[in-house]
Amino acid sequence: MTDIRWGILATGGIAHAFTADLRTAGLDVAAVGSRRIEAARAFAEQYDIPHAHGSYDELVADPDVDIVYVASPHSHHLEHATLALEAGKHVLIEKAVTLDADEARALRDLAAARGLLVMEAMWTRYLPHMVRIREIVAAGTLGEVRIVSADHTQRLPSDPSHRLNALELGGGALLDLGIYPVSFAVDILGPIATARAVGRLAETGADTEVAIAAEHAGGAVSSLAVSSRAAGPNTAHLVGTEARIDIDRVWYTPTSFRVIAHDGTVIEEYTSEVDGRGMQFEALYAEHLIREGRTDSDLLPFDESITIMATLDDIRAQLGVVYPKER
Structure with missing residues (x-):
């Protein structure tokens, strides 16, 4: 175990893959949160996690959590990462980091105001x-x-x-x-x-x-x-x-x-x-940044994540893909 404690927000397939790799690397997974307490308890039992929470609010309020991995769908990344940042937790957000560039900018500004790490979980960069x-x-x-x-x-x-x-x-x-x-x-x-x-x-x-x-x-x-x-x-x-x-x-x-x-x-x-799927490398890098008191990744700076989201926004517009919030 390490001195940095992870909280897992959501219990879908990507959360399982990420948590399995955290365990492979011997990292400390302190808590998991789900909208259903039954799902959180089952996930906690599978990965030997001490705390299971039946809401995301309870997860981010857990004093044993230092960093939250946001594993919910893209549409909820802004909401859930904001929840964690406002609770004083660092965040690693599953890619794509948000629905669009404006949402990503909002997270960058909030994290900067709180002095917290915000990082996109583009795990390939760290392999x-x-x-x-x-x-x-x-x-x-x-x-x-x-x-x-x-x-x-x-x-x-x-x-x-x-x-x-x-x-x-x-x-x-x-x-x-x-x-x-x-x-x-x-x-x-x-x-x-x-x-x-x-x-x-x-x-x-x-x-x-x-x-x-x-x-x-x-x-x-x-x-x-x-x-x-x-x-x-x-x-x-x-x-x-x-x-x-x-x-x-x-x-x-x-x-x-x-x-x-x-x-x-x-x-x-x-x-x-590589042991496991390889998602532990982004987690290890996030822990390295936190220990050094840094709030941005030099392998994928958050401003670069924003630039990438802006490119995806442009491509979506060319395709005619419109999300409900944009209508």
């Missing part, structure tokens, strides 16, 4: 193979990186009532899946200057397929594809003037990659060796 890829890019091994391509394509439930297809819950492939390749492209190439998007919408108005062609601030380009109705290769590539990196499936999880020179020579091969 060892991504750390190594950034080192290779920074060393100039690829030369000038001119193209990034990536897909995040899965066959997920098409039931109109499913969270992914429900606009009132922030449903759609873009925020649930597209955030991964968009954030990755921004990480490697910098902010997106212009993005052109086309897509397909479900009967609920949520997006199911999106293709994005983007130009980044430095002139490089990215090509990104997303689907919630069809499973693709889920690979990614960085193409530079001297070499490229081919990241194997599933690129946004612990995986392998190769650095290949322009003449076909393999310069480096990397294979991830």
Whole structure:
């Protein structure tokens, strides 16, 4: 156990995955909160958590909690992260961090006023193979990186009532899946200057397929594809003037990659060796920041999360996806 104690807000699938990895890493999970006490108790029993709360208000008020992991749907991230921040807790918020950029700005300002950490749980940024890829890019091994391509394509439930297809819950492939390749492209190439998007919408108005062609601030380009109705290769590539990196499936999880020179020579091969799913790395980084008294991540500054949300807002507008709160 460590000196920083976690509270888990909500008990859905992503909360299970995250908490399992916290346990794998030996981190201290002090409490869980749900809208139903039965769900909280079952979750607490499964992961040996001492405190189970039947409301989110009780969770954030728990004196044994230092940081809250917000695992509710996108549509409730602003509300629930605000609840935690106003209770004096640091927050790690599941991606996408909010429904839109304005909500993200509100959280940034509140966290700054309270002197608390607010961080988007884009776990891919913190994985060892991504750390190594950034080192290779920074060393100039690829030369000038001119193209990034990536897909995040899965066959997920098409039931109109499913969270992914429900606009009132922030449903759609873009925020649930597209955030991964968009954030990755921004990480490697910098902010997106212009993005052109086309897509397909479900009967609920949520997006199911999106293709994005983007130009980044430095002139490089990215090509990104997303689907919630069809499973693709889920690979990614960085193409530079001297070499490229081919990241194997599933690129946004612990995986392998190769650095290949322009003449076909393999310069480096990397294979991830990670216990669990790999979500513990973002948690460990959050704990590192808290111990140092820092309130922002240098691997994913919150202003960058806001910039990414603004890009997603623009793409949604091009697709014609409108959330109920925007009507």
